[in-house]
Amino acid sequence: MTTSVYASPARKSVLEQKQRSERRKLMLYGAFFVIALIAPYVVYPVFLMKILCFALFAVAFNLLLGYVGLLSFGHAAFLATGGYTTGYLLSTYSGLTPELAILAGTSASTLLGLGFGLLAIRRQGIYFAMITLALAQLVFFFYVQSSFTGGEDGLHGIPRGKLLGVINLADNLAMYYFVLAVFVFGFAVVHRMVHSPYGHVLKAIKENEPRATSLGYNVDRYKLVAFVISAALAGLAGSVKTIVFQLASLNDAHWHMSGEVVLMTLVGGVGTLLGPVVGAAFVVSLEHQLAQSALGDWVNVILGVIFILCVLMFRAGIIGEFQKFYKKNFK
Amino acid sequence: MKIMKKLLSAAIASTIIATTAQAAISDNEIRIGYLADMSGTYRDLAGPNGLVALQMAVEDVGGQVNGANIRVVSADDRNSPDVASSTVRQWVENDGVDMVAGLVASSVTIAATRILEQSNRLGIVSGSAASSITNEHCTPNHIHYVYDTYPLANGTAQAVVQEGGDSWFILTADYAFGHALEGDVEKVVTANGGTVVQKVRHPFPTGDFSSFILQAQSSGAKVVALANAGSDTTNAITTAGEFGLTQSGQTLAALLLFLTDVHALGVQAAQGIQLTTGWYWDMDDDARAWSDRFMQRTGVRPTMVHAGIYSSTVHYLNAVKEAGTDEAQAVRQQMMNTPINDMFAKGGYIREDGRMVHDMYLAQVKTPAESKDEWDLYKIVRTIPGDEAYRPLSESQCKLVNN
Numbered sequence: 001m002t003t004s005v006y007a008s009p010a011r012k013s014v015l016e017q018k019q020r021s022e023r024r025k026l027m028l029y030g031a032f033f034v035i036a037l038i039a040p041y042v043v044y045p046v047f048l049m050k051i052l053c054f055a056l057f058a059v060a061f062n063l064l065l066g067y068v069g070l071l072s073f074g075h076a077a078f079l080a081t082g083g084y085t086t087g088y089l090l091s092t093y094s095g096l097t098p099e100l101a102i103l104a105g106t107s108a109s110t111l112l113g114l115g116f117g118l119l120a121i122r123r124q125g126i127y128f129a130m131i132t133l134a135l136a137q138l139v140f141f142f143y144v145q146s147s148f149t150g151g152e153d154g155l156h157g158i159p160r161g162k163l164l165g166v167i168n169l170a171d172n173l174a175m176y177y178f179v180l181a182v183f184v185f186g187f188a189v190v191h192r193m194v195h196s197p198y199g200h201v202l203k204a205i206k207e208n209e210p211r212a213t214s215l216g217y218n219v220d221r222y223k224l225v226a227f228v229i230s231a232a233l234a235g236l237a238g239s240v241k242t243i244v245f246q247l248a249s250l251n252d253a254h255w256h257m258s259g260e261v262v263l264m265t266l267v268g269g270v271g272t273l274l275g276p277v278v279g280a281a282f283v284v285s286l287e288h289q290l291a292q293s294a295l296g297d298w299v300n301v302i303l304g305v306i307f308i309l310c311v312l313m314f315r316a317g318i319i320g321e322f323q324k325f326y327k328k329n330f331k
Numbered sequence: 332m333k334i335m336k337k338l339l340s341a342a343i344a345s346t347i348i349a350t351t352a353q354a355a356i357s358d359n360e361i362r363i364g365y366l367a368d369m370s371g372t373y374r375d376l377a378g379p380n381g382l383v384a385l386q387m388a389v390e391d392v393g394g395q396v397n398g399a400n401i402r403v404v405s406a407d408d409r410n411s412p413d414v415a416s417s418t419v420r421q422w423v424e425n426d427g428v429d430m431v432a433g434l435v436a437s438s439v440t441i442a443a444t445r446i447l448e449q450s451n452r453l454g455i456v457s458g459s460a461a462s463s464i465t466n467e468h469c470t471p472n473h474i475h476y477v478y479d480t481y482p483l484a485n486g487t488a489q490a491v492v493q494e495g496g497d498s499w500f501i502l503t504a505d506y507a508f509g510h511a512l513e514g515d516v517e518k519v520v521t522a523n524g525g526t527v528v529q530k531v532r533h534p535f536p537t538g539d540f541s542s543f544i545l546q547a548q549s550s551g552a553k554v555v556a557l558a559n560a561g562s563d564t565t566n567a568i569t570t571a572g573e574f575g576l577t578q579s580g581q582t583l584a585a586l587l588l589f590l591t592d593v594h595a596l597g598v599q600a601a602q603g604i605q606l607t608t609g610w611y612w613d614m615d616d617d618a619r620a621w622s623d624r625f626m627q628r629t630g631v632r633p634t635m636v637h638a639g640i641y642s643s644t645v646h647y648l649n650a651v652k653e654a655g656t657d658e659a660q661a662v663r664q665q666m667m668n669t670p671i672n673d674m675f676a677k678g679g680y681i682r683e684d685g686r687m688v689h690d691m692y693l694a695q696v697k698t699p700a701e702s703k704d705e706w707d708l709y710k711i712v713r714t715i716p717g718d719e720a721y722r723p724l725s726e727s728q729c730k731l732v733n734n
Contacts, residue, residue: 247413251413287414
């Protein structure tokens with residue numbers, strides 16, 4: 001460190017504070033991880049897996065919206081492509097192990113992401129959103145018409161199989177820890193990206209794109225890489241989700257799904273790492289609880305009201321507001 | 332041989348009942364899960380009112396069977412197989428649910444029945460249309476009770492051709508469900524001596540049907556058939572009403588249309604449409620009496636799905652009582668052994684593929700002059716005997732049928 005040269009007391013305290021906040025963050029992640037390890041003994045594991053899959057999906061989406069400022073309205077296409085590819089391979093080739101199928105599903109959505117990205121990143125703002133939406137609709141209609149997806153009915157009875165040919169994923173607990181591992185991997189990738197020099201360039205692009213260009217950065221290249229990684233992680237979430245539920249359905253490709261991930265990210269907090277995770281957990285639990293309660297037929301209305309309240313009053317989302325509150329009162 | 336088998340199983344069953352009367356019903360409670368669309372497109376035809384029908388059935392049986400209480404839980408499937416799959420899994424694994432009722436969207440039904448098969452519980456499907464549910468997707472753990480697309484296409488097409496509608500224009504929703512329906516209709520029309528003049532496919536879903544209806548009018552066909560469902564059908568009918576399709580002499584045949592759809596469209600727009608239904612609230616005294624009770628509770632007339640939920644639940648609970656257990660296979664066998672004679676069906680029976688076979692009805696929507704009140708919507712034109720209406724077992728691809 002450069003403490004020897006600029007060792008003023010003020011500088012030192014700033015560094016110490018930074019270290020302390022890093023340590024606190026690490027402790028927070030650690031606490032979350034321990035809770036996640038114990039959770040399946042308290043809460044129903046399949047429900048937790050659903051939250052983790054959507055959390056990974058939202059984290060992937062937030063990489064674009066929160067750190068590059070690109071609102072993609074077509075992320076459902078990547079989720080579905082991962083899911084359908086994995087599902088089709090697993091139900092067609094009985095010898096295939098789940099990790100290979102997931103790899104194939106993720107690769108498929110990565111390629112699709114490259115295609116989408118090359119077309120879409122040429123435009124900004126609403127035009128970018130519209131292009132991704134249009135492309136995702138094309139993908140949706142392709143899946144409606146294709147025979148390998150089962151059309152409206154979807155793919156059913158996909159075997160969970162044995163991980164690496166050894167661990168039987170039919171057991172809910174084994175499946176849960178596998179999903180948790182995949183989620184931690186995805187989260188770590190995004191965490192590493194955001195805190196790397198590459199991530200800082202992304203933030204610079206978000207803040208002021210012409211300035212980043214004038215500094216000599218190839219902005220389109222940076223955006224494209226971020227888009228492809230986001231698509232890959234969304235595909236990974238879709239692949240894992242397919243194995244958890246043993247089905248792949250058209251719902252994943254529908255634009256409602258693209259909208260739902262926007263809601264999750266906004267509710268949790270755009271541009272924070274934990275925001276999408278908390279948002280996904282919140283939305284999925286709310287849907288789950290409301291679906292089984294007497295208020296069942298009000299799910300859509302309640303979600304809509306929450307969305308409006310978030311946009312009007314809590315624009316930073318759950319985690320964002322919490323951070324603000326924390327900074328104001330404890331620092 | 333068969334009699335011996337039955338006697339033997341009856342003997343075994345009765346000894347089991349005699350020795351373990353209490354333990355025969357799991358947890359000494361019969362748990363029924365009602366899974367349906369409570370907030371989306373299919374809310375009206377099943378939805379919260381289906382739950383009322385289910386509760387009526389439970390009350391009519393007395394709230395308990397052989398001393399075991401009946402508990403009903405319900406959930407919204409949001410027309411999503413994901414939600415259906417996680418809900419049913421949780422019901423089965425955590426809550427000990429014995430039977431799942433309702434089940435509307437076919438993707439939801441297929442997802443739910445796969446889980447019921449894995450865990451050997453019973454599903455009674457009242458809302459779904461797809462005939463594949465008792466064909467390639469059949470399981471020994473579910474029963475398809477109310478209707479399916481086979482009699483809808485078969486019944487309507489055959490009846491309309493026989494009444495002189497021999498040239499057809501088919502408007503099809505461009506996805507697997509529409510294609511299957513279109514294929515079925517075309518087969519029946521040509522087999523009965525009619526011709527299909529033109530087939531047009533519209534994207535799914537479509538809002539504006541003007542160009543398709545104009546094509547239908549200029550095709551010169553006597554019959555315009557709608558091989559689609561839900562909002563596509565009602566949108567097409569509304570447009571056809573605006574263009575005066577039926578007034579200009581063409582017959583409109585809808586293949587999948589519910590009482591609540593017709594009620595929403597109104598007789599002005601829907602008049603003259605021919606359709607096939609599994610049940611109509613005003614078709615006989617039993618049906619009327621039950622639907623009066625239903626209307627007192629809900630304020631609306633029941634659809635065939637509501638009636639089917641009531642009838643199948645009573646049939647299920649009676650079977651649990653007779654079999655003395657809530658084990659899925661024993662109950663299903665008992666349900667198959669007993670014919671269904673109630674407000675829903677006369678002489679109905681359940682086949683080995685899980686299809687409940689009963690008479691279907693060809694109905695025509697009344698004109699505004701004929702309709703006496705807002706729910707007086709259909710006149711029954713003819714009865715289609717169950718054995719003619721449903722797909723014969725000889726054509727079945729179900730794994731439970733030996734062909």
